[in-house]
Amino acid sequence: MLTDFRNLMFAASMFTAAIASTPSAWAAGWADGLFPTKTHNFGTVAVASDTKFRFPIQNNTNTDIHISTVRASCGCTTPTVETEWVRAGSSGSLLATFNTDTFKGKKGATLTVVIDRPVYAEVRLRVDGYIRQDIVFNPGSVEFGNVRPGEQAEKTVSIGYAGRDNWQIVDIENTVPYLKTSLKQTSRGGQRVNYGLTVQLTDEAPVGYLQQELVLVTNDRAMPRVPVRVSGQVEAGLTISPSAIAVGSVKPGETVSQRLVVRGQQPFLIQDIACQGWDVEFDAPEKAKSTHLLTVRMTATNQPGEFRGPIVIRTAGDTGLTARALVTADIREK
Missing domain, CATH: 2.60.40.10 (Immunoglobulins)
Incomplete structure (x- = not known):
């Protein structure tokens, strides 16, 4: 009986460990995909040069990502999280600054990006370079x-x-x-x-x-x-904010409202707003302005399933401009 009990407890502990490790392993591979570029070599750079590189972050999932912190293995590089929250379907960046004013010679650092939502994960990036003392740029x-x-x-x-x-x-x-x-x-x-x-x-x-x-x-x-x-x-001549719109779960025929801010370099009128698979309605402004605050009503006409596509805004006139924002939704059956 004692042996059977021990075997049972061992099996239970192994099962618990496997379950506990699965999200972490899954998250690590998933988080790596957020960074299309993981290494950068600055090459040979001048002392006091403004040497920076932006690591792009691309969230192609349907879940918002939160970066809690990033740490560097060497003071020769200062990492800065420029986009703390990377929304579903949108992009962001992490800035790596090579400290050429205080370090000299061959230097490099590993940048550890810590993600705490939706699940904990770490991604490691790498920068390297050689800072020479005999050349100076002004400005850097x-x-x-x-x-x-x-x-x-x-x-x-x-x-x-x-x-x-x-x-x-x-x-x-x-x-x-x-x-x-x-x-x-x-x-x-x-x-x-x-x-x-x-x-x-x-x-x-x-x-x-x-x-x-x-x-x-x-x-x-x-x-x-x-x-x-x-x-x-x-x-851009025309921008939409927010740039990524997560509608959530809707049924075919259901209407949702979304507030949009549309900005241009010059006053403009809006000609139309369209999103494939949706009937889009809005109250068209009668006066040309450089910034429009709109309430857009979107009625789902898609078949059930995951939707991912752009909403497109076009301005009126011979020199009409176009801007896009990403729309994601889960179209569920009635």
Whole structure:
């Protein structure tokens, strides 16, 4: 009897352990899928350069994700959670800043992202790079800030070098057609040389966040390539907030209401709002404004099942703009 009891307790404990471990294992694999990019090498960078990289977060699930914290294994990198809550069907980012002003030489860090909802999970990201002391950028990067679509912008960075008297920049590698560059040597002497790098953002730049890199090619045989970070935000002509709409469970023929904020660069009128599989109604504003607060009524016409698709808003006029927001819903049987 005692042996049977012990066997029974052992089996029960093994079963409990298996159940307890299943969500964690499931969560780990599921959470890894949130980060399409898990490693980044900054390469060889200048001291005091503004060296950053945004790890994109893409939540392709039907559940909101909460990032509670992120820690770094080395002080050479400072991680920042830019999107604490990543809603279902939406995206976010985590910013890794390489601390080039206080660290030198070869450095790297593991970033551990801790997710506590809907279930606990950890995801590990990695950054590496080499911070050289003989090159200084001022400012530390090319930062365009917010730029309206179709506009041009221009920034200049000073590049200073101290070391060999024959050091020079021989080329600039640029694979981005909407970035135009020009380089001018401004001074040379006493084993020091200074350049001015001018970067122009053309009117062909796409809407969205700009995270690019130019590479200075030098005659330094040991470390010939030095990257220059280029960033900015080309604003959309029309945006919808929220960008992801979780309707929840509805029946075919059931109507739900959703408040939307639609913003544009210039005053506009709304021509139509459509979402495939839904009858959409709204009270069209009679006056053109740069911001509209709308109540949209959506009636489900889909067959039962999971729905995932865009709601599309179009403005009136010859130069009509289009904006989209993601709609998710669970269409259940009547």
